[in-house]
Amino acid sequence: MTRNHPTNLQCCSDGAVSPCFREQHCPSASTQRGGYNINETAFSGRLLLFLFLLLPTTTFAHTRGGEAIGFVSGFEHPISGLDHVLAMVAVGLWGAQLGAPAIWLLPVTFPMVMAFGGMLGLMGVKLPGVEVCIALSAIALGLMVLREAKPNLLAAAFLVGFFAIFHGHAHGTELPAGANGLLYSLGFVIATGCLHATGIAIGLIHRWPKGRVALRVAGAVVMAGGAVFLWGALT
Amino acid sequence: MKRVLWLSMLLVIGMPSAHAHLMNTGLGPFYDGLTHLFVTPEDLLPVIALALFAGLCGPDSGRAVLFILPAAWLAGALVGASSDMPLTLPVTTAIVTIAFGVLVAVDRQLPLRLVVACAVVLGLLHGSLNGTDLGQQRALGLSIIGVAVALFVVVSLLAGQVTSLRLAWERIVVRVAGSWIAATGLLMLGWAVRERMG
Numbered sequence: 001m002t003r004n005h006p007t008n009l010q011c012c013s014d015g016a017v018s019p020c021f022r023e024q025h026c027p028s029a030s031t032q033r034g035g036y037n038i039n040e041t042a043f044s045g046r047l048l049l050f051l052f053l054l055l056p057t058t059t060f061a062h063t064r065g066g067e068a069i070g071f072v073s074g075f076e077h078p079i080s081g082l083d084h085v086l087a088m089v090a091v092g093l094w095g096a097q098l099g100a101p102a103i104w105l106l107p108v109t110f111p112m113v114m115a116f117g118g119m120l121g122l123m124g125v126k127l128p129g130v131e132v133c134i135a136l137s138a139i140a141l142g143l144m145v146l147r148e149a150k151p152n153l154l155a156a157a158f159l160v161g162f163f164a165i166f167h168g169h170a171h172g173t174e175l176p177a178g179a180n181g182l183l184y185s186l187g188f189v190i191a192t193g194c195l196h197a198t199g200i201a202i203g204l205i206h207r208w209p210k211g212r213v214a215l216r217v218a219g220a221v222v223m224a225g226g227a228v229f230l231w232g233a234l235t
Numbered sequence: 236m237k238r239v240l241w242l243s244m245l246l247v248i249g250m251p252s253a254h255a256h257l258m259n260t261g262l263g264p265f266y267d268g269l270t271h272l273f274v275t276p277e278d279l280l281p282v283i284a285l286a287l288f289a290g291l292c293g294p295d296s297g298r299a300v301l302f303i304l305p306a307a308w309l310a311g312a313l314v315g316a317s318s319d320m321p322l323t324l325p326v327t328t329a330i331v332t333i334a335f336g337v338l339v340a341v342d343r344q345l346p347l348r349l350v351v352a353c354a355v356v357l358g359l360l361h362g363s364l365n366g367t368d369l370g371q372q373r374a375l376g377l378s379i380i381g382v383a384v385a386l387f388v389v390v391s392l393l394a395g396q397v398t399s400l401r402l403a404w405e406r407i408v409v410r411v412a413g414s415w416i417a418a419t420g421l422l423m424l425g426w427a428v429r430e431r432m433g
Binding site for chain 2: 104107108111112114115116118119120121122123124172181182183184185186188189190192193
């Protein structure tokens with residue numbers, strides 16, 4: 001007994017109702033052609049069209065300006081440098097290892113102090129050894145994650161805040177002229193927060209024994225990345 | 236409260252010139268004013284911070300800010316409209332944004348009078364800045380009412396939502412948002428100082 005349903009829902013002889021394609025259950029159907037059925041071909045076509053839509057086909061016949069370039073370039077800035085990404089994700093990982101209240105206090109501390117560093121950079125205040133300190137931040141934070149260090153909350157916040165100043169300063173001095181300041185700042189802060197959130201989300205595996213080991217390995221990877229950047233900054 | 240009013244008056248009087256413009260929707264002055272808040276992050280950000288803060292302080296604060304902020308904004312706009320040219324205070328607005336962001340981030344309960352004072356300061360300051368811009372328009376009253384309606388909507392939605400939060404992590408999310416606003420304000424301050432320094 002076969003009952004036909006609207007669209008592709010169909011009951012076959014075994015009585016099971018499934019959202020199947022007719023020709024999958026009925027090889028002799030006239031819709032089967034060349035080893036592929038029409039629905040699959042149509043699906044592939046739609047998928048291809050969708051993928052084409054995802055392609056970055058932006059043209060630059062006109063100069064982008066105004067609001068969008070401020071927010072977008074601000075959002076891109078923190079995620080465009082691997083040294084920043086490593087440190088910010090490590091903050092989230094460490095926060096997840098430490099648990100409440102550090103899990104939210106560290107990601108709150110970092111953007112605020114980083115913004116303070118960015119403000120100093122924008123004002124033209126010089127800080128010594130910015131690149132070295134950024135590399136050291138990845139090493140230090142990676143080490144904390146590797147060792148599952150649990151200092152008191154104030155010490156953890158101080159460590160994160162100290163390095164955040166250098167990250168912010170580097171961003172502040174690199175900010176492009178002419179961008180919309182507020183939207184740039186907004187995108188910049190949101191991207192930083194998202195990186196911390198990513199670290200926290202990954203760090204949630206800490207509740208499982210194997211997850212703890214994986215986090216410590218991730219800390220070692222962050223440390224190694226920091227060492228590479230430190231080598232680059234010193235040479 | 237008197238000190239707050241005097242401080243606000245001083246801030247309004249000491250404004251340098253600026254280049255703000257009212258949004259032109261083509262739908263008339265009311266909708267121009269209504270849209271103005273949503274396309275002006277310099278105004279919207281501290282308003283969001285204040286609404287979140289009022290919500291964190293409880294229903295009484297939320298209700299008070301809901302009416303005080305639009306009223307103060309209207310009063311400020313009327314004062315500012317008497318000015319001949321558009322004005323702005325980038326450093327002051329950045330500092331106000333930082334202050335409200337920090338208030339949200341620390342989640343410190345303030346007495347109702349202080350919350351109302353915050354709303355008065357924000358309303359008079361930003362309202363007067365808006366007023367200097369809206370003063371160039373023909374239908375000033377409708378534009379200002381549009382801004383006030385937008386404020387009412389934003390504050391009622393945010394403060395009402397935050398007031399209803401009960402779980403600890405939900406309040407933490409609000410505090411994180413406050414820290415982001417404060418961080419953005421710090422960078423705004425940096426931009427403002429850099430522009431001033433040339």
